[in-house]
Amino acid sequence: MSPEISVQNSAADACLAAVPEVLEMMFFESMAEAPEIGGSPRLELLDVSRVDFEGSARGYLVLAAPSALSKSLTEAFLALELRQSAPSDVEFVLGELANMVCGGALGRYQPDGSFRVSTPATRLERPSAELTTSNVSWIRFSFYDGPLFVGFQPEATQ
């Protein structure tokens, strides 16, 4: 196995373990189906959040979700009534979700590493170009309110 494939596999494994843990423990959401590797979500229709990291490895984690899922996650996280989330709440919570998933994935990807993680950048429905890159290896996690697409891309190891 080439080193590149090995890195990609361990990044996917880290992501596959981190996402359900964060969603179940912090958002009380269980997956409706097993996750699928691959796919190309239509990002222009989705809410997108991204965190960049550097240190022992550098790269980024980006996640994308339809607004129905973003809102239901926000309401679960903040204990709001149904359909009571404001756009600013959704931005906060989607960013926090990206931050937690990134932390969980990095801790699994390089447990002995040392990282600095940026403040999450979140855009609702019309993500700008800097949040979305064309070469993301997506993993699709299915929930009752829609799919959550996650790309965890450690780009280079120092």
Add this chain to the structure above:
Amino acid sequence: MQKDVMIVDDSPAMRSFIRRTVLIGGLEMGRCLEAGNGLEALTLLRNDTVDVILTDFNMPVMDGEQLVRNLRGDERLSRVPVIVISTDSTRNRILSLQALGVHGYLCKPFTPERLAQMLCTAVPDWQAQGIEERYQ
């Protein structure tokens, strides 16, 4: 027995989540002071104190590590237990903060039970109530 808590996190959403999680964990809270970074926390504690501080690590202006260093260097506040709550689950980070004397390091995600257990260890006379006791 109620205890006064300070929650330090730059995200108001996360502060709200932590406050709620303490209560879900069965712990009675007295006052709950909130700060958006380490400097705001130190300003609030200038003429006040709490029984335990829950702090994020990555924050603007003053991060969790600088906050802990300042607290440990302050005679009046040096014994206040500090629990760091962070998404960073790498061993180096946890060990460096434990070396500074934090009472606990809680990685996100976490359950209310885990947070309550850590708080009860940090504040020995604080006991979590069971669900039966809470709803009697």
